[in-house]
Amino acid sequence: MSSIFEKEIEYRLNNISEDIKRYSELYFDLLDAVHQELKQQNITQADLAKSTGKYPSEIHKWFSGDHNFTLKSIIKLELALGCQLITIAIKEKAKASLEQTISKQEKVKSLNVEKSLNVGSVIDSNEVKIFPINFINMKSVSDNIKIA
Amino acid sequence: MNSFVLEKWIVRRKVTFFSVTLSEDELSLADQFYRFCESNLVSQDFGLLLKNLLVEVGDSRGANAHYFREEYDLISALPNSKLKSNFPVRWICMRLDYDSIVLFDGGLKLSKKNSGSPDLDSKYQRAIKMAKAIEAIMLDKDDNRIEWNTLSIVQTLSINVPIKINY
Numbered sequence: 001m002s003s004i005f006e007k008e009i010e011y012r013l014n015n016i017s018e019d020i021k022r023y024s025e026l027y028f029d030l031l032d033a034v035h036q037e038l039k040q041q042n043i044t045q046a047d048l049a050k051s052t053g054k055y056p057s058e059i060h061k062w063f064s065g066d067h068n069f070t071l072k073s074i075i076k077l078e079l080a081l082g083c084q085l086i087t088i089a090i091k092e093k094a095k096a097s098l099e100q101t102i103s104k105q106e107k108v109k110s111l112n113v114e115k116s117l118n119v120g121s122v123i124d125s126n127e128v129k130i131f132p133i134n135f136i137n138m139k140s141v142s143d144n145i146k147i148a
Numbered sequence: 149m150n151s152f153v154l155e156k157w158i159v160r161r162k163v164t165f166f167s168v169t170l171s172e173d174e175l176s177l178a179d180q181f182y183r184f185c186e187s188n189l190v191s192q193d194f195g196l197l198l199k200n201l202l203v204e205v206g207d208s209r210g211a212n213a214h215y216f217r218e219e220y221d222l223i224s225a226l227p228n229s230k231l232k233s234n235f236p237v238r239w240i241c242m243r244l245d246y247d248s249i250v251l252f253d254g255g256l257k258l259s260k261k262n263s264g265s266p267d268l269d270s271k272y273q274r275a276i277k278m279a280k281a282i283e284a285i286m287l288d289k290d291d292n293r294i295e296w297n298t299l300s301i302v303q304t305l306s307i308n309v310p311i312k313i314n315y
Binding site: 005006 | 183192
Protein backbone atom coordinates (compact mmCIF):
# COMPACT_ATOMS: atom_id res chain seq x y z
CA MET A 1 0.00 0.00 0.00
CA SER A 2 1.34 3.44 -0.82
CA SER A 3 0.91 6.62 1.18
CA ILE A 4 -2.67 7.57 1.89
CA PHE A 5 -1.57 11.16 1.33
CA GLU A 6 -0.07 10.53 -2.10
CA LYS A 7 -2.55 12.72 -4.00
CA GLU A 8 -2.33 15.45 -1.39
CA ILE A 9 1.46 15.38 -1.55
CA GLU A 10 1.37 15.65 -5.33
CA TYR A 11 -0.98 18.60 -5.06
CA ARG A 12 1.34 20.29 -2.57
CA LEU A 13 4.37 19.70 -4.78
CA ASN A 14 2.56 21.23 -7.74
CA ASN A 15 1.76 24.31 -5.72
CA ILE A 16 5.12 25.12 -4.19
CA SER A 17 6.07 28.71 -4.85
CA GLU A 18 8.75 29.44 -7.43
CA ASP A 19 11.12 30.97 -4.90
CA ILE A 20 11.07 27.82 -2.77
CA LYS A 21 11.66 25.66 -5.82
CA ARG A 22 14.63 27.77 -6.89
CA TYR A 23 16.02 27.87 -3.35
CA SER A 24 15.89 24.10 -3.10
CA GLU A 25 17.53 23.57 -6.50
CA LEU A 26 20.34 25.99 -5.73
CA TYR A 27 20.93 24.45 -2.32
CA PHE A 28 21.35 20.97 -3.81
CA ASP A 29 23.47 22.36 -6.66
CA LEU A 30 25.77 23.87 -4.07
CA LEU A 31 25.93 20.64 -2.06
CA ASP A 32 26.84 18.74 -5.23
CA ALA A 33 29.44 21.29 -6.31
CA VAL A 34 31.17 21.28 -2.93
CA HIS A 35 31.02 17.51 -2.66
CA GLN A 36 32.55 17.11 -6.10
CA GLU A 37 35.41 19.49 -5.27
CA LEU A 38 36.12 17.79 -1.94
CA LYS A 39 36.20 14.44 -3.68
CA GLN A 40 38.33 15.58 -6.61
CA GLN A 41 40.84 17.32 -4.38
CA ASN A 42 40.73 14.56 -1.77
CA ILE A 43 39.92 17.04 0.98
CA THR A 44 38.15 16.04 4.15
CA GLN A 45 35.83 18.26 6.14
CA ALA A 46 38.54 18.38 8.82
CA ASP A 47 41.02 19.76 6.23
CA LEU A 48 38.45 22.32 5.20
CA ALA A 49 37.99 23.37 8.82
CA LYS A 50 41.73 24.01 9.08
CA SER A 51 41.96 26.00 5.87
CA THR A 52 38.96 28.16 6.68
CA GLY A 53 39.91 28.62 10.32
CA LYS A 54 36.57 27.22 11.42
CA TYR A 55 35.68 24.64 14.02
CA PRO A 56 35.02 21.19 12.49
CA SER A 57 31.54 21.30 14.03
CA GLU A 58 30.81 24.45 12.06
CA ILE A 59 31.97 22.86 8.81
CA HIS A 60 29.83 19.84 9.60
CA LYS A 61 26.88 22.20 9.95
CA TRP A 62 27.59 23.69 6.54
CA PHE A 63 27.02 20.34 4.91
CA SER A 64 24.27 18.98 7.06
CA GLY A 65 21.51 21.41 6.31
CA ASP A 66 21.96 23.39 9.49
CA HIS A 67 23.56 26.30 7.71
CA ASN A 68 21.92 28.94 5.64
CA PHE A 69 24.72 29.78 3.20
CA THR A 70 25.50 33.46 2.89
CA LEU A 71 27.62 35.02 0.18
CA LYS A 72 30.39 35.35 2.75
CA SER A 73 30.35 31.66 3.62
CA ILE A 74 30.26 30.69 -0.05
CA ILE A 75 33.26 32.91 -0.75
CA LYS A 76 35.13 31.37 2.19
CA LEU A 77 34.42 27.97 0.71
CA GLU A 78 35.52 29.08 -2.74
CA LEU A 79 38.80 30.41 -1.39
CA ALA A 80 39.44 27.29 0.65
CA LEU A 81 38.70 25.00 -2.28
CA GLY A 82 40.41 27.25 -4.82
CA CYS A 83 37.48 27.11 -7.20
CA GLN A 84 34.41 29.03 -8.23
CA LEU A 85 31.25 27.47 -6.86
CA ILE A 86 28.69 29.90 -8.19
CA THR A 87 28.56 32.20 -11.18
CA ILE A 88 26.20 35.05 -11.85
CA ALA A 89 24.74 35.08 -15.31
CA ILE A 90 23.84 38.43 -16.81
CA LYS A 91 20.64 37.91 -18.73
CA GLU A 92 20.67 38.79 -22.42
CA LYS A 93 17.71 41.12 -21.98
CA ALA A 94 19.44 43.10 -19.24
CA LYS A 95 22.58 43.21 -21.36
CA ALA A 96 20.65 44.53 -24.38
CA SER A 97 18.98 47.20 -22.28
CA LEU A 98 22.36 48.28 -20.91
CA GLU A 99 23.84 48.47 -24.41
CA GLN A 100 20.84 50.50 -25.62
CA THR A 101 21.32 53.00 -22.82
CA ILE A 102 25.00 53.35 -23.60
CA SER A 103 24.20 53.85 -27.28
CA LYS A 104 21.73 56.68 -26.43
CA GLN A 105 24.39 58.28 -24.29
CA GLU A 106 26.88 58.17 -27.14
CA LYS A 107 24.31 59.66 -29.52
CA VAL A 108 23.81 62.63 -27.20
CA LYS A 109 27.55 63.14 -26.98
CA SER A 110 27.85 63.13 -30.75
CA LEU A 111 24.95 65.62 -31.11
CA ASN A 112 26.61 67.94 -28.64
CA VAL A 113 29.80 67.82 -30.65
CA GLU A 114 27.85 68.70 -33.81
CA LYS A 115 26.26 71.66 -32.02
CA SER A 116 29.58 73.00 -30.82
CA LEU A 117 30.81 72.85 -34.41
CA ASN A 118 27.68 74.77 -35.52
CA VAL A 119 26.64 71.96 -37.79
CA GLY A 120 22.99 72.67 -37.01
CA SER A 121 20.66 73.47 -34.19
CA VAL A 122 19.65 69.90 -33.58
CA ILE A 123 19.30 69.94 -29.83
CA ASP A 124 18.15 72.47 -27.31
CA SER A 125 20.88 72.62 -24.73
CA ASN A 126 18.41 73.77 -22.07
CA GLU A 127 16.63 70.47 -22.28
CA VAL A 128 19.72 68.34 -21.78
CA LYS A 129 20.71 67.71 -18.22
CA ILE A 130 24.20 66.45 -17.69
CA PHE A 131 24.85 63.79 -15.10
CA PRO A 132 28.06 62.08 -14.18
CA ILE A 133 28.17 58.94 -16.27
CA ASN A 134 27.67 55.84 -14.26
CA PHE A 135 25.35 52.91 -14.42
CA ILE A 136 23.10 54.12 -11.61
CA ASN A 137 21.78 57.27 -13.22
CA MET A 138 22.01 56.35 -16.88
CA LYS A 139 18.30 55.79 -17.02
CA SER A 140 17.62 59.25 -15.67
CA VAL A 141 19.93 60.72 -18.31
CA SER A 142 18.07 59.05 -21.13
CA ASP A 143 14.70 59.99 -19.64
CA ASN A 144 15.61 63.65 -19.70
CA ILE A 145 16.91 63.81 -23.22
CA LYS A 146 14.57 65.26 -25.79
CA ILE A 147 15.73 65.29 -29.34
CA ALA A 148 14.29 68.10 -31.46
CA MET B 149 8.02 -9.10 20.30
CA ASN B 150 7.22 -5.97 18.30
CA SER B 151 6.73 -6.16 14.61
CA PHE B 152 6.31 -3.80 11.70
CA VAL B 153 5.48 -4.01 8.05
CA LEU B 154 7.85 -2.62 5.43
CA GLU B 155 6.18 -1.41 2.26
CA LYS B 156 6.43 1.10 -0.52
CA TRP B 157 5.42 4.60 0.41
CA ILE B 158 5.92 6.70 -2.70
CA VAL B 159 7.69 5.89 -5.94
CA ARG B 160 9.45 8.77 -7.69
CA ARG B 161 11.52 8.74 -10.87
CA LYS B 162 14.87 7.94 -9.27
CA VAL B 163 14.06 6.82 -5.77
CA THR B 164 11.55 4.45 -4.24
CA PHE B 165 10.58 5.54 -0.75
CA PHE B 166 9.57 2.84 1.68
CA SER B 167 8.05 3.24 5.08
CA VAL B 168 7.10 1.05 7.98
CA THR B 169 3.82 0.54 9.78
CA LEU B 170 3.95 -0.68 13.34
CA SER B 171 1.67 -3.59 14.17
CA GLU B 172 -0.46 -1.43 16.45
CA ASP B 173 -0.81 1.49 14.01
CA GLU B 174 -3.03 2.15 11.03
CA LEU B 175 -0.80 4.70 9.34
CA SER B 176 2.80 4.21 8.28
CA LEU B 177 5.38 6.26 10.19
CA ALA B 178 6.00 8.41 7.11
CA ASP B 179 2.28 9.17 6.84
CA GLN B 180 2.14 9.99 10.53
CA PHE B 181 5.05 12.35 10.15
CA TYR B 182 3.49 13.92 7.08
CA ARG B 183 0.40 14.67 9.14
CA PHE B 184 2.55 16.03 11.96
CA CYS B 185 4.38 18.39 9.60
CA GLU B 186 1.16 19.52 8.02
CA SER B 187 -0.13 20.76 11.35
CA ASN B 188 3.13 21.98 12.88
CA LEU B 189 5.14 23.57 10.10
CA VAL B 190 4.44 26.74 8.21
CA SER B 191 3.45 26.00 4.65
CA GLN B 192 6.68 27.39 3.19
CA ASP B 193 8.91 25.19 5.35
CA PHE B 194 6.84 22.11 4.72
CA GLY B 195 6.88 22.79 0.99
CA LEU B 196 10.66 23.03 1.09
CA LEU B 197 10.97 19.77 3.00
CA LEU B 198 8.83 17.93 0.45
CA LYS B 199 10.57 19.57 -2.49
CA ASN B 200 13.98 18.56 -1.15
CA LEU B 201 12.98 15.00 -0.43
CA LEU B 202 10.66 14.06 -3.24
CA VAL B 203 11.71 16.27 -6.13
CA GLU B 204 15.42 17.01 -5.70
CA VAL B 205 16.33 13.62 -4.26
CA GLY B 206 13.42 11.52 -5.50
CA ASP B 207 13.10 12.80 -9.05
CA SER B 208 16.24 14.66 -10.04
CA ARG B 209 19.38 13.53 -8.26
CA GLY B 210 18.91 10.22 -6.50
CA ALA B 211 19.73 9.38 -2.91
CA ASN B 212 23.39 10.46 -2.93
CA ALA B 213 25.07 9.77 0.39
CA HIS B 214 26.28 13.35 0.84
CA TYR B 215 22.71 14.63 1.10
CA PHE B 216 22.21 12.80 4.36
CA ARG B 217 23.49 13.66 7.76
CA GLU B 218 24.46 10.57 9.65
CA GLU B 219 22.93 10.67 13.07
CA TYR B 220 23.55 7.12 14.18
CA ASP B 221 24.77 3.94 12.59
CA LEU B 222 22.40 3.13 9.69
CA ILE B 223 20.18 6.09 10.48
CA SER B 224 20.29 9.49 8.84
CA ALA B 225 18.28 12.62 8.42
CA LEU B 226 17.94 14.52 5.21
CA PRO B 227 19.40 18.04 5.15
CA ASN B 228 16.69 20.57 5.58
CA SER B 229 18.24 23.50 3.74
CA LYS B 230 16.39 25.67 6.12
CA LEU B 231 14.90 28.95 5.07
CA LYS B 232 14.89 30.46 8.50
CA SER B 233 17.20 30.14 11.44
CA ASN B 234 14.55 28.17 13.24
CA PHE B 235 13.75 25.09 11.19
CA PRO B 236 14.48 22.23 13.53
CA VAL B 237 12.66 19.38 11.80
CA ARG B 238 14.33 16.01 11.42
CA TRP B 239 12.84 13.32 9.20
CA ILE B 240 14.49 10.07 10.18
CA CYS B 241 15.43 7.77 7.35
CA MET B 242 17.57 4.83 6.36
CA ARG B 243 19.38 5.22 3.07
CA LEU B 244 19.54 1.79 1.52
CA ASP B 245 21.10 2.73 -1.75
CA TYR B 246 21.13 5.36 -4.49
CA ASP B 247 17.56 4.43 -5.38
CA SER B 248 15.97 3.38 -2.10
CA ILE B 249 15.18 5.11 1.15
CA VAL B 250 13.17 3.92 4.13
CA LEU B 251 11.37 6.79 5.81
CA PHE B 252 10.50 6.58 9.46
CA ASP B 253 8.91 9.39 11.41
CA GLY B 254 10.67 12.37 12.91
CA GLY B 255 10.17 15.35 15.09
CA LEU B 256 11.40 18.68 16.27
CA LYS B 257 14.96 19.02 17.45
CA LEU B 258 14.77 21.37 20.39
CA SER B 259 18.39 21.45 21.51
CA LYS B 260 21.86 20.94 20.09
CA LYS B 261 21.99 17.29 21.08
CA ASN B 262 19.31 14.79 20.20
CA SER B 263 19.20 13.72 23.83
CA GLY B 264 17.82 17.18 24.61
CA SER B 265 14.75 16.40 22.55
CA PRO B 266 13.27 13.36 24.29
CA ASP B 267 10.48 12.79 21.79
CA LEU B 268 12.83 12.88 18.81
CA ASP B 269 15.45 10.84 20.63
CA SER B 270 13.02 8.03 21.42
CA LYS B 271 12.02 7.96 17.74
CA TYR B 272 15.67 7.69 16.75
CA GLN B 273 16.17 4.78 19.13
CA ARG B 274 13.15 2.98 17.76
CA ALA B 275 14.24 3.67 14.15
CA ILE B 276 17.69 2.22 14.92
CA LYS B 277 16.12 -1.04 16.07
CA MET B 278 13.97 -1.24 12.98
CA ALA B 279 16.86 -0.33 10.69
CA LYS B 280 18.94 -3.15 12.18
CA ALA B 281 16.07 -5.57 11.63
CA ILE B 282 15.71 -4.44 8.01
CA GLU B 283 19.43 -4.76 7.41
CA ALA B 284 19.51 -8.22 8.98
CA ILE B 285 16.70 -9.48 6.83
CA MET B 286 18.30 -8.07 3.70
CA LEU B 287 21.61 -9.68 4.46
CA ASP B 288 19.98 -13.01 5.21
CA LYS B 289 20.21 -14.80 1.91
CA ASP B 290 18.21 -17.73 3.19
CA ASP B 291 15.25 -15.52 3.84
CA ASN B 292 13.03 -15.65 0.80
CA ARG B 293 11.16 -12.45 1.62
CA ILE B 294 13.94 -10.09 0.63
CA GLU B 295 17.03 -10.98 -1.27
CA TRP B 296 19.90 -8.56 -1.09
CA ASN B 297 20.85 -7.44 -4.55
CA THR B 298 23.76 -5.09 -4.71
CA LEU B 299 22.84 -3.92 -8.18
CA SER B 300 19.48 -2.55 -7.25
CA ILE B 301 17.56 -2.84 -4.08
CA VAL B 302 14.49 -1.48 -5.77
CA GLN B 303 14.32 -4.51 -8.00
CA THR B 304 14.29 -6.79 -5.06
CA LEU B 305 12.11 -4.66 -2.85
CA SER B 306 9.65 -3.75 -5.55
CA ILE B 307 7.38 -6.48 -4.41
CA ASN B 308 3.82 -5.52 -3.76
CA VAL B 309 3.38 -7.67 -0.73
CA PRO B 310 4.27 -5.88 2.51
CA ILE B 311 6.96 -7.58 4.52
CA LYS B 312 6.40 -8.26 8.17
CA ILE B 313 9.54 -7.92 10.23
CA ASN B 314 10.07 -8.51 13.92
CA TYR B 315 12.35 -6.30 15.93
